Amino acid sequence: MTQSTGGNKDKKQGEETRTGKEKKEEKKESCRDFIYNPRTGEFLGRTASSWGLILLFYFVFYGFLAGMFSLTMWVMLQTLDENVPRHQDRVSSPGEVTFYLHSVCCRIIQHLKQHRNYNDSIQEQNDLCLVGEYTEQDAEPIKKVCQFKRSTLRQCSGLPDTSFGYEEGKPCIIIKMNRVIGLKPEGDPYINCTAKRDTPLQMQYFPPDGRLDKMFFPYYGKKAHPDYVQPLVAVKLLLRKEDYNIEQTVECKVEGSNLRNSDDRDKYLGRVTFRVRVSE
Known part of the structure; x- marks a missing residue:
């Protein structure tokens, strides 16, 4: 009975060791797949087309903001005199x-x-x-x-x-x-x-x-x-x-x-x- 009990313990320990190693391998594989998944072609969880659409959106969005800023600055500069400050009430x-x-x-x-x-x-x-x-x-x-x-x-x-x-x-x-x-x-x-x-x-x-x-x-x-x-x-x-x-x-x-x-x-x-x- 003693030998049987000891054998069961060794089997359980071996299974736990294999399970721990398998979990580590799964985590490593999951991290690699997140960075680049060769099966789906995804990079950081997105496909090339998805990344392209996101970059296009931000390019258009920030381009619009830059254009609006440039336009407002241009309009404001048209109202200023190159030689005389517009506001001189403090001097x-x-x-x-x-x-x-x-x-x-x-x-x-x-x-x-x-x-x-x-x-x-x-x-x-x-x-x-x-x-x-x-x-x-x-x-x-x-x-x-x-x-x-x-x-x-x-x-x-x-x-x-x-x-x-x-x-x-x-x-x-x-x-x-x-x-x-x-x-x-x-x-x-x-x-x-x-x-x-x-x-x-x-x-x-x-x-x-x-x-x-x-x-x-x-x-x-x-x-x-x-x-x-x-x-x-x-x-x-x-x-x-x-x-x-x-x-x-x-x-x-x-x-x-x-x-x-x-x-x-x-x-x-x-x-x-x-x-x-x-x-x-």
């Missing part, structure tokens, strides 16, 4: 930018190298425009550029004094307005600077009174007005010895009847603030 008034120019101890002199187009030799190639009059040229495809020579800034031009006043403790600050297409400042626009301290700080402006001549306006955009240079105003801080080693905070505003320099949501609209400290 009705310009901001300001300052440049600290010092060729000896300040690295920011690199800004001057970016503005070589203000050199007199280059500006002489531009047009002489009527002082105090807008240079309107709507009908011209390429707009002319009015001369603004670097020498106009006189003591702050970097020509008579390459240190821009820093060596004598009376630094020059260069101010320019950001470009706004179509802007026509009314009246006599100018830059006005004030020091935030109890006693007034003496300053000297170049050109005189910090004027921004109207002949440099309007600006027609980078494409139509490629060589345009906006006018600059230089402010020379006439610091005294008692002003040395004290940080001076100066705020400059652009003034004009239609130019805004006060806005609760944009504190830098039409103005710029900078700090200067001169050490002995």
Whole structure:
């Protein structure tokens, strides 16, 4: 009885082993058939004709989407002007930018190298425009550029004094307005600077009174007005010895009847603030 029982166990174990091997083989064969079934010619469960129809569907579908996108983009581009932005409600008034120019101890002199187009030799190639009059040229495809020579800034031009006043403790600050297409400042626009301290700080402006001549306006955009240079105003801080080693905070505003320099949501609209400290 014992031998018979042992024999039955061996038979069951053998059958279980064969069954396990057969299952593994079936799984392998099933995986191979799923990838490619030679009997039906299917690849990944689909015949060649089925794959062809699917690819054709997606080709037509995505081709239609691409065509619709291209059409809508083309229609939208037809409504845009190449030279003038369609929406300018957020840039009705310009901001300001300052440049600290010092060729000896300040690295920011690199800004001057970016503005070589203000050199007199280059500006002489531009047009002489009527002082105090807008240079309107709507009908011209390429707009002319009015001369603004670097020498106009006189003591702050970097020509008579390459240190821009820093060596004598009376630094020059260069101010320019950001470009706004179509802007026509009314009246006599100018830059006005004030020091935030109890006693007034003496300053000297170049050109005189910090004027921004109207002949440099309007600006027609980078494409139509490629060589345009906006006018600059230089402010020379006439610091005294008692002003040395004290940080001076100066705020400059652009003034004009239609130019805004006060806005609760944009504190830098039409103005710029900078700090200067001169050490002995």
